[in-house]
Structures are given as structure tokens and as C-alpha cells.
Amino acid sequence: MTTAALLPLEQHESPWPAADTVVLRNRPLRVGTDPAMLSRFGDPVWHIKPAHPDAHLNIAALIWARYPNTFQLPFKTFFLAALDHPYPGDPAVQRGGERAGVATFRYWFMDLEIFAKWLDDHGITRLCDVTAQDLDAYRAHVLGLSRKEGRKIDMLAAVRTLWLYGPHLPEEGRLSTGYPWPGASDDDPKRPAEGRENKTPRIAPETMTALLAWALHVVESVGPDVRDAWVTHQQINAGVHPSQAEYRGPTFDRVLQYIERCRRTGESLPGLRQKDGTVTVNCNAIKRMIRTPELKVRVGITPSQKRMLSDSGLPIAQDTYVGQIAGMIDGRPWRETPITLTELRTLVRMVAAACFVVICYLSGARPGEVLNLRPGCREVDEETGELLMVGRRGKGFDRASLLPEEVTEDQRPWVVVAPVHAAIALLESLGDYPFLFPASFTNAHAARPNEFNARQGWSINNDLEDLLAWVNATFRRPGEALPIPPDPTKHLHASRFRRTLAYFIVRRPRGLVAAALQYAHVHTKVTLSYAGRSDTTWMDDIHIETLELVLEQNEQDARLLNEGEHVSGPSADEYRHRVRARARFAGRVVTAGKSVERLLDQANPNIHHGEGMTCVWRRETAACRQARLEAGLPAEDGPDESECRSACTNLAYTDRSIVEQRLRLKRWEVTAADRLAPRPLRDRAAALAAGSRAIIDAHGHTTDSNNQTREH
Incomplete structure (x- = not known):
């Protein structure tokens, strides 16, 4: 949505825009914007927030009193041109065709304010009078400021941007020099290399797990009760709650009707806790409940009516209650x-x-x-x-x-x-x-x-x-x-x-x-959700976390293997070979998602530790993959623990796996011996117990790589 287009700059008699020119005339506006409230060129403050698409951001207004009086008109004209036209092609960085976001204007405004004040301090009153020597002097001034290198770069870039918009500005309001500082020199400020590393720290697993669990509790159990109370409160304030329909007549009659209702329903009068700890009748709440006539809203309940409430003999609640509790957490x-x-x-x-x-x-x-x-x-x-x-x-x-x-x-x-x-x-x-x-x-x-x-x-x-x-x-x-x-x-x-x-x-x-x-x-x-989209940062996060997990797992597996951890199962030898081949990792700095993927390919032994077993993945011999294919499901290029088969040749069992198998064996044996459990459940538990027992026995009697029999 745009406002009605006004005359272009060149069709005005004055070379400067008219004072009533709408500054956001060529920008799409946020839904809900009142066109009558849009800022005009002559206003001392420009509100550009309506042109920003994000409703959660508070975009700072452009306050022109911060600029010297002699430069307010030309710099206003520059910002209007920047709002109207795409970013011109930069001789150094080709960005032609992009439209500068309005959030950028806040930074341009601050950087060009410094330039305008420097010009004013040096007796320069028109942009067209600025010389190449003046620009060099300003550059030296910026380089001498106690600012971060990145800020100095931005301050100089803002002047270059002002020059680039010259074709859209009146002659008096443009820089007439050549492109500012076109060649790099040794004293140019250098922006520190930051790369693409995600420096955002993770939330601790214990904190995040509990936070999500309680957020779900609140949504499922607390939320409906709070919602009902809030809706009731809003309806009472608006006078549309069903309980308010019975009140008729002047305020005195309504108070009597309210007292009778409380006696009939057994309700208490709403309470209001005072600073000294005492509780009095919340007359404002009663005023809303009985829908005090509009002419009496400011007066509310009179002192005599308050005495009538106090003398009614009705109990006073400890507070004003607006909702009941129905949600349950952990059974209560x-x-x-x-x-x-x-x-x-x-x-x-x-x-x-x-x-x-x-x-x-x-x-x-x-x-x-x-x-x-x-x-x-x-x-x-x-x-x-x-x-x-x-x-x-x-x-x-x-x-x-x-x-x-x-x-x-x-x-x-x-x-x-x-x-x-x-x-x-x-x-x-x-x-x-x-x-x-x-x-x-x-x-x-x-x-x-x-x-x-x-x-x-x-x-x-x-x-x-x-x-x-x-x-x-x-x-x-x-x-x-x-x-x-x-x-x-x-x-x-x-x-x-x-x-x-x-x-x-x-x-x-x-x-x-x-x-x-x-x-x-x-x-x-x-x-x-993110597959095939231009936003690759999510998948970069996945790859980085996977790489960290693989490196941690490789280090732990190699350490335990060197300390004598026993491995059994059909893929035991392959497990030992892969762990020893990928154990050493000296470390490497990665700055891009592709680098992470390549490093992951080099470091990943494709060993997956599951619950009571380890999968040394080979797609050709994976029983879970074959099971999915036989069921007509797409086969994933990785283990599917829900389809794991005890006869799969990809399986291996470490000492850690056997610890878990022993715990599972105890659980299955208890269930199998429970006479109160259904027969099919006991039979299944007995079969699972037999499977765990066989794995444990085989692990205890197999030989490791140096042919020593393990007895557990």
C-alpha cells in the first residue's frame, strides 16, 4: 500500500521537495497504518516505522533537530531519495537494485549526523561546496576517533552512499567531488574477520528439558483456566457477561439485586486486600459486575450503598476471584x-x-x-x-x-x-x-x-x-x-x-x-520445513552439533577401547577398526557450512550407540532398512532403532551396552513373573528377557581382538 503519488522532485518550482511530501510515499506500509498520520517532508520528526515489515521491532524516528539547521534540508532530501529509490550501483560493491531497509536509515542517520556537524564546524554550509581535500580531512578525522574499526568503516561508507544518490538530489544538495576514497590504502580501517561461526550459546540440557516440559504443562493444564478467567474478566468489563443480564434499573436497585444474587448462590462479596493486611469490599469490582449506568460510572457506588453492602451480612472473600481451577498436573x-x-x-x-x-x-x-x-x-x-x-x-x-x-x-x-x-x-x-x-x-x-x-x-x-x-x-x-x-x-x-x-x-x-x-x-x-529453502543456517546448526557429537563419541570410544572395553557381536571387528581409524583429531577451524559437512564426512565412523546395543551402520546389511523396504516405506540412510532386528549383522555390543541389557533383563524378568499381568504381556516379557540373556551370555564368552576369553 502506498499513499497518493506526489509530483516528482524535478516538477516542483523549487529544487527541494515540498513540505507536504509524504516521506513514505513509495514504500509499502504495515497493515493498520493510518495514512493521515504519516510523516511529511517538512516535519521536524520522521516516523519511518510503518514501512518496516516486522511488527515486533521499534524503529527509531529521525529527529532532525540533531542536524545543523543549514544541513537539515539537503539531508532530508537525501533520505527521501533513499526511501524512494533503490540503492545505486557502488563502484566497489555492486548492490544496484536493492532497496535499503528502513532499519538501515537509523545507522545512516547517526553516521551522516557526524559528517554534517563536522562540515558545520569547518564553516561549510552547502554539500556542493565540499572538496576532495575536505573529504580527505574528514576521513582523517574519522580515523582518529576512538571508535571500533567497524564503526569507522560504516561512517565512511555513509558518505559514499550520500555521493551515490547524487543523481536524485538537487545540485546544491549533492557532493560534487569524485567517488570518495576509491582506492584502498594501508591506513584504511579493517573490519575484523568474523566468519560464519554460530556463537549463540546453547541452553543447558537440564534447563531446556525442564523448561519445555513445564511450558507444555502450562499450555495444557494452566492455560485453559487462565484463559477462561481472562475472557470472563474482559466480558465483565465490557458488560456482556451472561451473569450481568439480570441487573436492571438505577445503581441502588442493582446493588440490592447483587446482594440477593449472592445470598441465593452462596457467593461471597469480592474482597480487596489493603496495605495493612485488612480486607474490605471491592466496590470497583461490584460496580463492573452490576453494570453501573454510564452516567454513574464516575461516581460509582455511593457511601450509603457501600454501607448497605457491609451491613448485608454476606461474607467477604479474601480477594476478588475471577476463575476456578480445573486443570490437573501430576493428578492434582x-x-x-x-x-x-x-x-x-x-x-x-x-x-x-x-x-x-x-x-x-x-x-x-x-x-x-x-x-x-x-x-x-x-x-x-x-x-x-x-x-x-x-x-x-x-x-x-x-x-x-x-x-x-x-x-x-x-x-x-x-x-x-x-x-x-x-x-x-x-x-x-x-x-x-x-x-x-x-x-x-x-x-x-x-x-x-x-x-x-x-x-x-x-x-x-x-x-x-x-x-x-x-x-x-x-x-x-x-x-x-x-x-x-x-x-x-x-x-x-x-x-x-x-x-x-x-x-x-x-x-x-x-x-x-x-x-x-x-x-x-x-x-x-x-x-x-527448511529443506530446499534459502535459509541454510538451520542445517548448519544441525551439522555443527552432529560434528561435535561425532568427535566426542570418537574420543570416548577410543579411550574405552584402549582401556580394555570388550566388544562382541557380528560387527565387533568392524567397530574396533572404525574407532581406531577415526580416533585422532587434532582440531580444525571451520568458517562455512560446507567445511563442516566435509569434516563430518572425514570424521564420522557411522557408529550409532543405541539403547543396549551399537549399530555399525552398513546400508547393504541393515535389517531395519530391509524391513522398511518390505513394508513399502522409504528407506533412510541411517539406522532406525524402532525397526532394529536382533539378527542384524550390523550389531555390536560394548560393555556399556551390556550394562543397559542387564537393567532391561531385570525389568523383563519382573514383568514375566507378574501373575497379575495379562498372559500375552508376560509371554512377550519372557521372550525379551531370553533375548537379553543370550546377548549377555554371548558377550561374556566371546574373545576380543587378542583372543582372550571374557568371563563376566
Whole structure:
């Protein structure tokens, strides 16, 4: 959407743009923008946030009072040209055709402010009067500043950008010199090489596992109770709750009707706890409940009516309750007392934070992509039945925040798991908001209204910290450890979720993981979401985590083998050969995803430690692969533990495997001897026990590579 096009610069009598020129006239605007509120060329402050596609970012306004008066007009003209036209071709770096994002303007504004003030301090009042000698003097000034090298580069680049837009500027407002500083010299500032290494620290496994588990608890058990209380509170405030329909007449009559209702239903009067600990009648809550006539809203309940409530003989509750408890955690209600009005806003924020954990972590989406999700983003693929989450891309210069009917390629789906859909549905049921995560569910600030802004990244990070503290304070039992242990590295940040998810997917912890949610399932869904897309950072994270796991496993396997760990099974010799061949790794610096892939190919022995066994993978002899082919399923190029066959020739058993087999044997023997268990279950347990016993016996009587018989 754009505003009505005004006359181009060259058609005005003045070489400068007219004061009423809309500065965002050629930019697509965010949905909900009021055209009448758009900034004009002559305004002392330009608000360019409506042209940024991300509703969770707060783009700083351009405040022209920071520039010298003599340079406000020419630099305003430059920024208008930069908003109107694509970035010109740079003689050094060809970027022609790209349109500068409005977030970039904040940095250009700061860098060119320094240039404008330097010109003003040196008596230069027009850009066209700047000489090559002046530019060299300014360059020397920048190089002498106590700034980081990268900042110096940006300050000089901003002047080059000003020169590049010269064809779109009046003669008086352009640099008339040649291209500034075209040749590199020895004293040029050097930007430090950073490479493509992902420096985002993972969240500690103990913290992340507990955080996800409790987020799921909150979504499933706490969320519906909080939602019902919040909806009831909103309906009472709006005067549309079903219980309010019976109140008629003036306020006095309504108070009497309310007293009679409480006597009839056995309800207590809502309480309000004072600072001294006493509890009085919450008259404001009663005023909302009885729908005080509009003319009496400011007056509310009179002193005589308050005495009537106090003298009614009705008990006064310890607080104002707005919701009941129905959700259960571990077989009992998640709290003993009903939800109170004073804590409702906090509980809504905690439920939203839990939903964010589930959606962001289990989808693999970036925090900004999740914060920009809108209601109705749940979909199901008609052909495959896959659950989808549809939002907008979080990267790319050509992203646009167009009106819904204009959005096409900017939308993208994520393939997700069922808990993500459940969390989205819960957020949608909280009320009619334009975003799943509005600027505020409860009291949005006028400067960041809900209808235009989503919750900011720093706010959701604070919510995550508060969620952790709230869970630990609410659900910790005496004498037990914290439900969610704090992360030892740093505070929780949403940007750490993707790296942590990659870690868990590669490691695939065994046993009950976050309410039986299988990371293998999430791996399939999330990887499918990113397959074939231009965003390769997710797969880079997967490869890096896989490489780290392989190197750690190689080191451990080689150390244990040298210490005398025994290996049995049909692939025992191949296991020992691969471990010894790949054990040594001196270390190598990698700066790109392809380098990680090549190093992974060199270091990976394709040995997979499973539950009570080890797979020395060979696709030609893999029984699990053959089983999938016989069932008409696609064969994966890796072991499938769910299809593992005890007769597979890829199997090997280490001493670590036998420890697990002994534990399993005890469990199977107990089940097989349980006379109260169904016969088929006992027979199956007996068969599994016999299989484990055979593996243990064979391991104890086989010989290792130096022909020594092992007796266990």
C-alpha cells in the first residue's frame, strides 16, 4: 500500500521537495497504518516505522533537530531519495537494485549526523561546496576517533552512499567531488574477520528439558483456566457477561439485586486486600459486575450503598476471584485457590510466555518470525496431512509487509507438531488481537498500540525469565530441587532456542523427554520445513552439533577401547577398526557450512550407540532398512532403532551396552513373573528377557581382538 503519488522532485518550482511530501510515499506500509498520520517532508520528526515489515521491532524516528539547521534540508532530501529509490550501483560493491531497509536509515542517520556537524564546524554550509581535500580531512578525522574499526568503516561508507544518490538530489544538495576514497590504502580501517561461526550459546540440557516440559504443562493444564478467567474478566468489563443480564434499573436497585444474587448462590462479596493486611469490599469490582449506568460510572457506588453492602451480612472473600481451577498436573489441581483479579494479568503473561516456548522451540522458527504470527496461522496440508504454521519470512531484503490480499511469496509455512497448534489455539482464544503476541495482552501503551505492534524481543526475553521464576516459585515442593534449574551460561534468550533444538535433535536423549514428546519427530518436521529453502543456517546448526557429537563419541570410544572395553557381536571387528581409524583429531577451524559437512564426512565412523546395543551402520546389511523396504516405506540412510532386528549383522555390543541389557533383563524378568499381568504381556516379557540373556551370555564368552576369553 502506498499513499497518493506526489509530483516528482524535478516538477516542483523549487529544487527541494515540498513540505507536504509524504516521506513514505513509495514504500509499502504495515497493515493498520493510518495514512493521515504519516510523516511529511517538512516535519521536524520522521516516523519511518510503518514501512518496516516486522511488527515486533521499534524503529527509531529521525529527529532532525540533531542536524545543523543549514544541513537539515539537503539531508532530508537525501533520505527521501533513499526511501524512494533503490540503492545505486557502488563502484566497489555492486548492490544496484536493492532497496535499503528502513532499519538501515537509523545507522545512516547517526553516521551522516557526524559528517554534517563536522562540515558545520569547518564553516561549510552547502554539500556542493565540499572538496576532495575536505573529504580527505574528514576521513582523517574519522580515523582518529576512538571508535571500533567497524564503526569507522560504516561512517565512511555513509558518505559514499550520500555521493551515490547524487543523481536524485538537487545540485546544491549533492557532493560534487569524485567517488570518495576509491582506492584502498594501508591506513584504511579493517573490519575484523568474523566468519560464519554460530556463537549463540546453547541452553543447558537440564534447563531446556525442564523448561519445555513445564511450558507444555502450562499450555495444557494452566492455560485453559487462565484463559477462561481472562475472557470472563474482559466480558465483565465490557458488560456482556451472561451473569450481568439480570441487573436492571438505577445503581441502588442493582446493588440490592447483587446482594440477593449472592445470598441465593452462596457467593461471597469480592474482597480487596489493603496495605495493612485488612480486607474490605471491592466496590470497583461490584460496580463492573452490576453494570453501573454510564452516567454513574464516575461516581460509582455511593457511601450509603457501600454501607448497605457491609451491613448485608454476606461474607467477604479474601480477594476478588475471577476463575476456578480445573486443570490437573501430576493428578492434582495445579493450585488450591481460585484465580484472583490481582494476579490475572501476570498469569496471562506467563501463559503467553509458555506458548512462545512451545511455538518457537518446537518449530525452529526465529523469535521475530514467531512474534509476527497472526491469528489464523494454523493450517493442515491437504495432501500430506502435515500440520503447518504459516507466517512471514524473517530474513531477506525483499521482505514486504503488504496488505493481506497482496501478500504472496512473503508468506512461508513451517511444518510443526501438534503441541505447536495447541499453543496457537490457546493464544487465539485469549481475545481478538491482531498478533498472537501483541504488544500487551492487558494494557498496551499508547505509543505501541496492540493493533499495530507485536511484543518486542527484549520483552519476550523478560517474560521467559519471569516464567522460569514463576514456575519455580509456584510448583516447587518442600525438600525438592527447583522444577527448572537455572541456566549456568546466561539468562534465557529466545535467540538461543534454535541452537539448543539442534543439539537435542542430534543427541536425541532417551526415555521420557518433555512429556513424551519425541525429538526424532520434531527433527523430521523442522528439517522438512527448511529443506530446499534459502535459509541454510538451520542445517548448519544441525551439522555443527552432529560434528561435535561425532568427535566426542570418537574420543570416548577410543579411550574405552584402549582401556580394555570388550566388544562382541557380528560387527565387533568392524567397530574396533572404525574407532581406531577415526580416533585422532587434532582440531580444525571451520568458517562455512560446507567445511563442516566435509569434516563430518572425514570424521564420522557411522557408529550409532543405541539403547543396549551399537549399530555399525552398513546400508547393504541393515535389517531395519530391509524391513522398511518390505513394508513399502522409504528407506533412510541411517539406522532406525524402532525397526532394529536382533539378527542384524550390523550389531555390536560394548560393555556399556551390556550394562543397559542387564537393567532391561531385570525389568523383563519382573514383568514375566507378574501373575497379575495379562498372559500375552508376560509371554512377550519372557521372550525379551531370553533375548537379553543370550546377548549377555554371548558377550561374556566371546574373545576380543587378542583372543582372550571374557568371563563376566
